[in-house]
Amino acid sequence: MGLHRKVLIGNFAVAEAVKLARVDVVAAYPITPQTLIVERIADMVERGELKAKYIRVESEHSALAAVYGAALGGARVFTATSSHGLLYMYEVVWWAAYSKAPIVMGLVTRVIGPPWNIHSDHHDILSVRDSGWIVAMAENVQEAFDLTIQAFRIAEDKRVLQPMMVGLDAFTLSHTAEPLDVPDQSDVDAFLPPREPLPFVMDPAKPFAMGNLGPDEWTMELRWTVWRSLERAKHVIKEVDREYAKKVNGREYGGLVERYRLDDAKYVAITWGAWSGDAKEAVDKLRDEGVPIGLLRIRFARPFPREELLEVASGAKAIVVVDRAVSMGLDGVFSTEVRSVLSGRVPVKSVVAGIGGVDTSYRDFVNIFKRFVDEYEKGETQEWIVPEWYMPWFKG
């Protein structure tokens, strides 16, 4: 196992991973803050470092449609986008998932306008949560890199065969240089063999129609196969995580979730994405003060870590979910999911923060966690069903 230490911004790290994965076809349309990923890949193709077909397109809709077609033709494919770009792809997002096309997409999370805002919140990536994509998000540059390589293995696995999205927060990761361990090509090759032509390959020599009109029952049966693939994917994700650690770079992340100081935790905080690093610091601070709190970092939004959450919650007195995306008219996005899985087993407080990319530091997490513990200990949990918006600068 050979590792080379580099210093790269998140976007270049993802491009490096795509190169090592030996993709065949890339199509993308530029959008800040994602652009540097596909610019770097275009460079690699131009210089002959990556033997791939780079298709220039006139929109994100076409970008995803192009890699979708290439994936159905048997190619290993990649695209990347952000925010409005993803929304413009939305039609093809669903087609890809329902066609079991193992596409890998880099998604640099960015606010959806208006107003124009290029910073990070999580509404874009979570807008695909019901579609059948596997949806993961990195905490740091190394994880964005590792997840991108793993994504090809997970998406293309026979037991899965669904597209996968790797999320990384705008600027916090996409444009921030961090030390990165880059493996040897031979280690990646051993971990990631060429793609098998599954679930089927379009071939003009043997023509057939795909997704033709049929009885409604057929549609429901097809959705059932997608449902089953996502459930099986949970096993594959864990297996791939372990194997990657063994064969490629020694890092095992914990599968669908990362457990941080949870062993004896009575209070559990839940986050996902880059700010989980700040949340961990806040956990350390509270631990120093004697508060038994830990963090469950969600790595995969889909498939959702139902089983892991139930297990962690079984020893918890109370849970706080800090969300960077809101389901308007209901709750924070992950709060709805956590509440739905737990069905009232454990009291859950929902906090909405960092919307619009508002900077949220470890001090903010300390505030949020302390108030949560305090409310629980005083028995003031009646209103927890309604999310609390955290806006320390705002006078109302």
Added chain:
Amino acid sequence: MWFRYSASHVRDPLKEAEEDLELFRKRMLSPPMEGAAGPTGTWRIMKPVIHEDKCVKCGMCWLYCPENVVSWEPGRVPSIDMTYCKGCGVCASVCPRKAIEMVVEEV
């Protein structure tokens, strides 16, 4: 009739995946065949009627029919397979001699 499947129901992941893929391909892919989308003739409320006296045998209706149900050879008046003709009227619309008339379907 009632089905439930989660990560903890998985027994033999490869075998279960094979079953899913088989079902997926069966429901998703159709080879070229007559009537792949069922008897689309039942959709029809208007039917195309070719007036042979006006027809100049140009084949435009054959070229444009979205259901591929017009049979035509150069020099011949085309004929239409009414089992699958869905009555859309494209043929009547493209016919340069207005030789195709759309007539209300009698049941």
